[in-house]
Structures are given as structure tokens and as C-alpha cells.
Amino acid sequence: MSSRAIKVAIAGAGIGGLAAAIALRQRGCEVVVVEQAPQLGEVGAGVQMSPNAVKVLRAIGVEPLIRDVACEPLAFTGRDWKSGRVLYHTPIKGAFERLYGAGYYHVHRADLHNALIARLGAADLRLGQRVAGIERDRDTASLKLEGGEVIEADVIVGADGIHSTVRRNIFGDEKPRFTGNICWRGMVPVDALPKGHVELASSNWLGPKGHVVHYYVKGGAMVNFVAVYETDEWTQESWSTPSTVDELLKTYAGWNQELLTTFSNAERCFKWALYDRDPLTRWSDGRVTLLGDAAHPMLPFLAQGAAMAIEDGYELACAIGGVGAGAGIAEALVAYERQRIPRTSRVQLGARARGTTMHLRSPWARMKRNVGFMLQSFRTPESTTHRAEWIYGYDATAR
Numbered sequence: 001m002s003s004r005a006i007k008v009a010i011a012g013a014g015i016g017g018l019a020a021a022i023a024l025r026q027r028g029c030e031v032v033v034v035e036q037a038p039q040l041g042e043v044g045a046g047v048q049m050s051p052n053a054v055k056v057l058r059a060i061g062v063e064p065l066i067r068d069v070a071c072e073p074l075a076f077t078g079r080d081w082k083s084g085r086v087l088y089h090t091p092i093k094g095a096f097e098r099l100y101g102a103g104y105y106h107v108h109r110a111d112l113h114n115a116l117i118a119r120l121g122a123a124d125l126r127l128g129q130r131v132a133g134i135e136r137d138r139d140t141a142s143l144k145l146e147g148g149e150v151i152e153a154d155v156i157v158g159a160d161g162i163h164s165t166v167r168r169n170i171f172g173d174e175k176p177r178f179t180g181n182i183c184w185r186g187m188v189p190v191d192a193l194p195k196g197h198v199e200l201a202s203s204n205w206l207g208p209k210g211h212v213v214h215y216y217v218k219g220g221a222m223v224n225f226v227a228v229y230e231t232d233e234w235t236q237e238s239w240s241t242p243s244t245v246d247e248l249l250k251t252y253a254g255w256n257q258e259l260l261t262t263f264s265n266a267e268r269c270f271k272w273a274l275y276d277r278d279p280l281t282r283w284s285d286g287r288v289t290l291l292g293d294a295a296h297p298m299l300p301f302l303a304q305g306a307a308m309a310i311e312d313g314y315e316l317a318c319a320i321g322g323v324g325a326g327a328g329i330a331e332a333l334v335a336y337e338r339q340r341i342p343r344t345s346r347v348q349l350g351a352r353a354r355g356t357t358m359h360l361r362s363p364w365a366r367m368k369r370n371v372g373f374m375l376q377s378f379r380t381p382e383s384t385t386h387r388a389e390w391i392y393g394y395d396a397t398a399r
């Protein structure tokens with residue numbers, strides 16, 4: 001085994017790439033992260049961080065940096081799209097720390113991103129540089145940047161999202177799958193809403209052909225919403241296609257007035273089509289591997305895409321952090337993917353399945369589902385209706 005620190009080149013400084021970089025540096029690796037965007041700071045949107053992700057954020061020293069700006073919801077609350085009737089109520093605050101070993105946070109993406117960057121510190125973060133491809137042989141691997149520069153490393157990690165260039169280079173050019181869902185995302189200043197209008201919860205309004213999730217971010221100053229609707233009319237996958245509140249209100253005409261009032265106070269909103277992919281059976285080839293959306297893009301219906309990317313980053317660092325810069329790297333990457341693929345595949349497929357339960361069109365099917373929610377809340381009030389105990393209870397840091 002070589003005594004030289006292992007060098008890891010990561011394509012993409014999203015939540016997954018940054019979490020991996022921090023965990024790898026904690027284990028003594030030299031890290032370079034290449035990001036195409038000239039500036040970092042995620043779009044104006046929220047992200048839910050479940051206990052499995054928070055345990056990793058704690059281990060990499062990021063949890064204290066988001067605590068003041070994060071909001072901890074009291075409960076998951078399910079509501080009927082039209083009447084607003086509560087369909088389920090699962091306690092979070094006070095319960096999740098005890099049940100799963102960490103809390104459940106709502107965070108503005110920019111706050112999480114800034115915390116990750118602050119924690120990464122002096123690592124080599126190269127902004128405004130696009131990865132064009134990779135080169136590899138048995139003993140080396142390199143990122144080729146647009147403009148011609150080549151960064152040689154012991155390990156290459158594709159953390160470059162759903163349209164990953166690294167993935168395309170190792171597994172070919174297979175297009176992501178349009179899932180038949182579009183999604184609006186927006187933020188509402190709390191001051192613009194009637195007092196107490198939005199409960200301190202992870203609220204989920206369940207209707208025919210769609211659902212809406214909202215929750216507080218920015219220490220309670222803003223409400224973030226994600227409104228999903230089934231359609232096959234528009235299929236552009238982007239974070240930043242501007243839409244209008246009018247278009248949003250038109251789509252959700254007939255839904256509960258409380259929800260429409262929240263929408264109508266949005267400063268602006270964006271829309272995009274939701275894509276995913278089928279699970280892969282391999283993520284690595286020699287010294288090159290994948291993580292996050294590059295490996296397993298999924299529907300956001302279990303709120304786990306970023307959480308899985310964070311877990312991937314930590315477990316990748318566990319797998320290769322103990323290996324020297326010489327032999328053993330390819331084997332370590334195989335161990336990493338064997339650890340991760342069964343779990344992330346189950347979450348990918350579980351997210352698809354949850355869409356079906358949440359978007360039922362038939363009133364009878366919805367009634368049957370809602371009775372099931374009620375019975376479950378009565379029998380086991382602390383268990384989640386989306387059966388997420390196996391997701392939240394997982395502790396990547398316990399290995």
C-alpha cells in the first residue's frame with residue numbers, strides 16, 4: 001500500500017459532490033471538485049433533510065452550521081386536496097430523534113449549500129469549469145475539462161447530476177425517463193400570509209393527479225412549496241424555467257382555498273418536468289464511479305434524492321479512505337457500490353410507487369387509502385404512512 005494520500009477528482013459541486021468532498025478530506029484524501037457553474041448557491045428552493053441524512057451531516061460537521069436556519073416541523077400532515085381534512089398526522093419533533101437517532105429538518109438549499117462550502121474549507125474547488133469527458137487506464141484516471149485541461153487522479157467521481165457526463169462516458173448515452181409529472185416550486189414570505197396560515201409541519205395535500213408539499217425554511221421566514229401535477233404536455237427538465245402564479249392557480253383550480261392563498265402570495269415560481277432513471281446494477285468502472293443523481297436520479301416523492309447523495313458521499317469516503325493510492329482502489333469502489341445499490345434502488349422504485357398512492361384519480365380509491373391512513377395513525381401513531389422507517393433508521397456513519 002502506498003503512503004501517498006489518495007487523490008479524488010469530483011465532477012459536480014451539488015449537495016452530493018460537496019458532501020463527498022468533505023467526507024473524503026476528513027479521511028485524509030486530496031480532493032479537487034470541478035463545477036460548471038461560475039458561482040455556487042442553489043436555486044431558491046427548500047430541501048427536506050431526513051434523519052438518515054442528518055446523521056451524515058452531523059458526522060461531517062455540517063449539522064451545527066444549518067441548525068439556526070433550518071426549521072424542524074412538528075409533524076407530517078396529510079390533507080385532502082379539496083376539503084383540507086387531515087388524513088394523517090405523524091409526530092416528528094421530539095419523536096424522530098428518539099426513533100431514528102436524529103431530527104428532521106427543512107432547509108433552504110442555498111443555506112445547505114453554503115454550509116457545505118464553509119465546511120469544505122481549503123479543498124480545491126474549481127468553479128466555472130465544465131467536465132467534457134474522462135480518460136482512464138488500469139492505473140490512472142483523469143477528468144478532461146472543456147478547454148483542454150486534464151486533471152489526473154486516483155479516483156474519478158461523477159457527482160454531476162441527472163445528465164451526468166461521467167455516467168455517459170462509462171455507461172453510454174441513455175436518456176432519462178420522463179415520469180409524466182411536472183412540478184412548480186416557489187417561496188412565499190410568511191409576512192405576506194395571514195397569521196398562522198401555514199402550520200409548522202411537512203404538509204402534503206393529496207389530490208387527483210397531483211399533490212402539494214409545503215414547509216417553512218429560513219428559520220421560519222419563508223414557506224417553500226412544491227406542487228406536482230401529472231401531464232404529458234411539457235417535458236423540459238430544468239431548475240429554472242420561469243412560470244407564473246396564474247398558470248399555477250389555473251392548474252390547481254378547485255383545490256382548497258387555503259392552499260391557493262399560499263400560492264397566490266408566491267414571489268415567483270418555476271416549473272420543470274420530473275425525470276428519473278431505472279436503477280443501475282453497476283456504478284463503477286475501474287477507478288471511476290458515480291454518486292447522487294448521476295447514479296440514481298429519482299422522483300422527489302420520498303424526499304430522498306439529496307439524502308441518498310449525502311449518504312453515498314459518506315460511504316464512498318469510508319470505502320476508499322482506508323485504501324492507499326496504489327492497488328485496491330477498483331475493489332474499494334466495487335465494495336462501495338455493493339453497499340449502496342440495493343438501498344438506493346429500493347428508494348428509487350419506492351419513490352415511483354408513492355406517486356401512485358398520492359395521485360389516485362378515483363374518489364373510491366382515495367377513500368380506501370384514507371381509511372388505511374386513519375387506521376394506521378390509530379394503531380401506530382409514530383409510524384409514517386409512507387413506510388419510511390427503514391430509510392430514516394439507516395445510519396451510514398455507524399460502519
Ligand SMILES: Cc1cc2nc3c(=O)[nH]c(=O)nc-3n(C[C@H](O)[C@H](O)[C@H](O)COP(=O)(O)OP(=O)(O)OC[C@H]3O[C@@H](n4cnc5c(N)ncnc54)[C@H](O)[C@@H]3O)c2cc1C
Nearest residue numbers: 012014015016036048131160161292293303304305306307
Ligand atoms: C422538486 C424536487 C424536490 C426535491 N426535494 C428533495 C428533498 O426534500 N430531499 C431530498 O433529499 N432530495 C430532494 N430532491 C432531490 C435532490 O434535489 C437531488 O436528488 C439532489 O440535488 C441531487 O444532488 P447531486 O449532488 O447528486 O446532483 P445535483 O444537485 O444535480 O448537482 C450536480 C452538479 O454538477 C454540476 N455539473 C453537471 N454537469 C457538469 C459538468 N459536465 N462539469 C462540471 N459540473 C457539472 C451541476 O452544475 C451541479 O452543480 C428534490 C428534487 C426535486 C426535483
